[in-house]
Amino acid sequence: MSQPEEYNLMEASKLQSLTEKLDRAIDSLSQTRNFAKVAKIQPLFDIVRRVLQQEGGCAVVEERAQRLEEAGIFAGSDWAQPHILIPTLSTFSLKSPEPNTVVIEALSELRLLAVAMGDYIHPTMSREQAHHFLTQVLAINLELLFGVAGEAEREQQGKLAGIPRALFRHLAERIGYEHVIDQLIEEIWRILQQRPIQVDSVKQMITQIAICQSNPDIDLGASGQGADRLISSLYGPTQACREDPGVAVYLERLEGMDSGALQYEATGFARAMHDTGLVSPYHAVLLRYLLNHGDHLLAEGMGLSSTGRDCLLCYADLVRALIDEAIHPETAQGIFGLAQLLERGILYQPPLAPALWRQLALPLSAYSNERLALAFGPSPSARAWLLQGVLCMLGQPLGVGQGNNPTCQSARALSMWAYNDPDYLLQMVVWAARDDEIIIHFEGQPISSRDSLSGVATEIPLDLDPVSMLVVPHLDRIYAEMGRRCIGRPGDPHRWVNPEFHGWWSGRGFRINVDVETGKLDQLDDFLRHFYASYHPYYNGNQPLIHPQPAGIAVTDSAARFIGWHAITILRVSLDPREVMRVYFFNPNNDSGQNWGDGITVSTAGEGERFGESSLPFEQFASRLYIFHFDPLESGELAIIPAEELSEVNARISRSWGVDRLPANELQASPGTT
């Protein structure tokens, strides 16, 4: 017998013996009375993990999915109710360093696979639902299907990392690759409509699709049609680079073009960029080439409207210098930032042009250089990366994301400054990048980011845009220090921290509907009436919101259960195209289209949102709000809201995050509905 055969036989017998153990463990759990299952579940988790780590293990577990579920392996966990599961969360579970979390998620997917294949008639999940769910999970985790394991993954998960990969291979083979792709394309468009600054993961997914399409072994059938625009916007938006010839060849071709042809190229790139929010590296080649041509072609190449073009003409030298320094094939995404920056007209604010000149010449500290090079690579240069980041943040203030870090406060502050006080943001960038120190005053006392040792985040984040990467660690420490200085004060520290941290325009008036001591709801009706009086145009004298205001949200999951407190910015309140009063807000997390349960789904496009805005009808928003700021000098008369609307909002609160927070006397007033 040859050695590989012998090895295969050995592996097969190992799977065989593990399968027997698995069957015994399933039987043992299913015989156990319900009340003792939780204590007996660990051995089953263990054996499932070991089976999944074997070649062919996924199929073994899929075959036993129904028995596993009926034995009670999901009992008491979210996975017991597959209809409330959210595909996006699967990524976090599957990348967890905790074996049980990885195993239960993988098990759940294999169970849904059995349901989707019609092998398992599930009480709460239909075949179609299961199928739909799995395609979403596959789409979101496509990098696990096609990509190679990253260093971080290995470091965090070790041998566990093999499980999600084997799982996705198995899922894709059973479901069919063609289903994955269409779902994925839809998902990518939904994310792109929010115009995030960070598009690396989106680019990665598009690249995966392109690879799939060109692989003759993968039959995509009729699917994947909608991917053309996405793929071409990255790899060949125009006629002259359609076949992805490489930047050197493309530059040669440009050199042979007359102005008519250049104009054609410029329009093509601009259209692709504004369609998708993605910028092709070829676009950077063109724009640099156009530096030697007239402003007209440059404006055309960025797809500028009359506002943007005016701005470009007024500050032609500055814009050219910015392009020259910041725009390279690697940093092409900065073109979109620059175009949006010009469209916003913020260059007309007196400090901004000189501040950008300063940015252009800014020497970076050794530490900043090192951080940027570590995250983005040495080419073109740390300075170019930072400048590109600055352009993007100023152009897409609502595209800021916190990455996978608990720093929503700092991300919100950066976004707010970029939106409302851009030269202040540029000042912060200078201090952080050049001096490695930011000082913000709190009630007259300076707080240096150097003296405050620990922030909210325990690790230095790497999954951020260049500006956030340098500035957030400083802001995070200062924010935490401000919190520490409020220790001992009654109530919630955000009352003092928010205005001092974000800026003078954050209202000094502060309202919270949770009693910090007890965690119970507090003066709910007054809170809501005050919120309506401050923000709702029908109750505040039709006054549109002037400055963005920090606010706090009780985030709930799709089953309307409380998850945590989250910082957002209220941007505006107005009627949507269907004449519904909506709150438009900024959410610093990376994908704002969230399902908060009880029929509340945050919309990110199609309800009058601008790029990066989230929105909810006013009363739905009010039902998740727990902190807002107001100007104490404005008349504080509480709004007379129709009783019906007030009780509707109240009901939404008590059905979701307020369920365990009802004050005792209210409980007595309304005995349980059961």
Place this chain on the structure above:
Amino acid sequence: MSKSDAQNYNPEKGYVALLGWSLNAVEAADRFDRRYVVVAPDWAQPYCDEHDIPYVPWNFERLNDRSLEIAQTLKEMGVDISIPLFEETVEWAGAINSVLLDNPRLFGQAMLLRDKALMKRRAQLGGIRVGIFEEAHDKEDVVRFLKRVNQTLLKLDGDPNDPIHLKAFDKAGCLGHRVIRTPDEVDTIPDEEFPVLMESHLDGWEFAVEAWIHNGKIKFLNISEYVTLGYSVFVPATPELEKYRPEITRQIEKLIKTFDIEFGFIHPEYFVTSDGEMYFGEVAYRPPGFKVFELLEQAYGFNAYHGMILAFDPKTTEQEIDAFFPKEVVDAKGHAGCFGVYPRRRVVSHLQIPAETEDHEYFESHELAAPVEETVTKRTAFGTHWGLVYFFGKDPHILRDLLKHQEDLDFYV
């Protein structure tokens, strides 16, 4: 709990009370055909209420004037017998059963089984061989005993001493167990541990027995082989130990007679010396630690708690219990063992099952949890392990060596 999960019990059979809270015991009772009730401290109440587990609150402290109260309560409920699950409830079972069965002798018997010094005296009176033992009330007693034992062994000054063992009178298994070799070590014993029982060290092979007794007869006798005391055990034993089974059976019969045990379950420990002589260590009237019941279930397929309920229930018939138990050793599907993990390093940060353990064909499962604290407290006595690792396989020698080998591995790094 769903309706279908409600217990179906046989009204012809006995009604048993479980003394103490053990989830495994309750779970087993719940799916057995005897009506049951859990008697446990009031912290068990929310759990029992939530899961519809029949429950009577009782705080087992020292026996006192109110002891009769719980016996009366159970009697009024129609309970036939009480079953102790922990060392601390053995005397309670004796007191309660003496009322339920109207047999005052049961209480005295329980007291014998609860006190290690009394137990040894009784064994000695019954003609059972025990080592040298004595009670110690302070440190001086310990030093004197250590010297006397070593004089008896004809040791000269300067010869290394044979160690002596110190055990609490009334604690289960290894709790409070210390080994003392020199007078200096006596100083490390905290005063509050006194009084203790002192025993001479026996060089030999230590093993334990689990025996289910009905009408004064052994219905099932298991020999548990220790690989290393406090670390690992497996069942059934190797043929080398099983060859003593006839002699061991005679010893257990002697024990049953000496302690006048009519029914129930005993868990004695013995030494067998190189010349084949058996020395009695101690006996407990409750389930053994180290999850031997779970090992038995894996090796033979019967639930040891069910066996215990049968052995205690006065309404159990001879045929019923004979049909329940398999034939020792020959009916076993294999050998099941477990290993108690102690962290070997002073500072640990996470749990990591060694690859060679996990990849071994015999490896079944583990119940280790991630460490809560990074620093490991130093072990003074035999201490408590951090969790068990289970193995199962056909060959007892492979299993034994595998269990021994685990001692050299790091599970916490």
